[in-house]
Amino acid sequence: MERFDVAVVGGGPAGSAAAHAAAESGASAVVLEKGVPRADRPDRLGPDSTDAAGILDYWVDIMDIHPDEMPDDVVLSTLDRAEFIGPNESLILRETGFDTSYDHFGFCMHRARFDDFLRNRAETAGAEYRVNVSVRDVESDRDGSPRHTVRLASGEDIEADFVVLADGPQRQVTNKVLDRFLPFDITDRLATTKVNHIAYQEHRRLPEAVARDVEGAIKFWWGYMPGHTAYPWIFPNDDNVARIGLTMPIGMDLSDIEAREKYELLRESDERIPNGKEYIRRLLEQEYGDEYDIEADFPIVEGRGKSKGTETYAISSTRPIDSPTDVGIAVTGGAMGATSAFHEGGDHVAVRTGAIAGELAASGDLSTYNDRWKAAIGDEVRRNVAFADVVRGYGPDDWDRGFAAARKMMESSSDKLFDLNMGTVRAGLSVGRVATQYKKAKYKSRSDKYVQLSEDEYAYADS
Ligand SMILES: Cc1cc2nc3c(=O)[nH]c(=O)nc-3n(C[C@H](O)[C@H](O)[C@H](O)COP(=O)(O)OP(=O)(O)OC[C@H]3O[C@@H](n4cnc5c(N)ncnc54)[C@H](O)[C@@H]3O)c2cc1C
Structure with missing residues (x-):
């Protein structure tokens, strides 16, 4: 049976960063990524790179990777402001207020290329990155040698001394593994429908005048949709294309919504909460419908994103979890709930937590992982919570x-x-x-x- 010092489940930003750090520190490391077909990575399978892919200036320092280190085609546009639009009031902010090493307000990037950059970085450091490899389970024996047997869907097993769980907010493997170490059912605390939000986005080409208006701005509409942390947004990319999306809680019931007539994106005739596509259609109609024919003038760009220019994905909703380090397991990134649906941001904390986990696993001692990630991203998490x-x-x-x-x-x-x-x-x-x-x-x-x-x-x- 194959054996590695560090086995990483999931090859997104957290997993690739973990493998990179482990390999850099001299450990043998393997990333096991199930592989997802995506229109924006047509030539090969890779990680599931769904993301609005906006990065703020101070996230660059949390991530500890500067865009100058990335290939030129990763950054699609730079940002100079964020616009917040309420039903009758609005606000523009041009500074995040942090001293950072990045000169602009932020940037938008091509997430699939960012993931490929992180993968190449890990491979260059000596890690193996295997795609089309789905992990079914991880069995652990704290005093065993090796401590972990990673069971693959193919029927093969891989042995490892340390496991980094980086399977994203849906936590298909993470929840199964952690459940064994808890005196209660993991879904009592971490049911994915409760700890996650749903996010939906479309890649649309904007008319010239709208593209000019949106250039450099990430725009958010708050108070337009019911539900906590529920809002639509626009993130400009390149070539007049923007990602237009939303975030909302899973499984909301329209009958629970008070004063629903006050929400601009609800209609009296609604019998249930609209789906993401309908919400975005209503947003565009409301903002631009007077001047434009939305379907004709804001066409969906099919070659971008996951499939047919649209993507739906879970996003964790703020509160992270500690890891069972005593058994040699570190949970990172979206799987640990480090992404915040509240500000949509998670790539920076995924990369940072992954890097800490990989470095410690390579050193043979994960015991400080929970303290280390809190020191690195605790302030950011505390603010968001x-x-x-x-x-x-x-x-x-x-x-x-x-x-x-x-x-x-x-x-x-x-x-x-x-x-x-x-x-x-x-x-x-x-x-x-x-x-x-x-x-x-x-x-x-x-x-x-x-x-x-x-x-x-x-x-x-x-x-
Ligand atoms: C619509 C949307 C917009 C967002 N916008 C932003 C933004 O603007 N800025 C920002 O910083 N963040 C944003 N985020 C959050 C960001 O995408 C996440 O924080 C980030 O992807 C977390 O990285 P990760 O590596 O932990 O998990 P993921 O990127 O989810 O990667 C997990 C990987 O694990 C793989 N996997 C899962 N199960 C298995 C298995 N059983 N076996 C093998 N592989 C498996 C998956 O295929 C996937 O590739 C957004 C998220 C969404 C959904």
């Missing part, structure tokens, strides 16, 4: 109030909003009433209280 909590019950009027207050504050002060990040940027929240709530929520999530499953809850008796 606190803001998601603050705006959880917001309706359209609350968003208007928040944007109006934030704008006033910006107009009357040259100070930056308090520790701005994409969460604050997107929410466009103000000092004052909201700031107090924010501080309280942040206080509540101080230390590592934001963790959804902590290390001391794992029990290894049966492993």
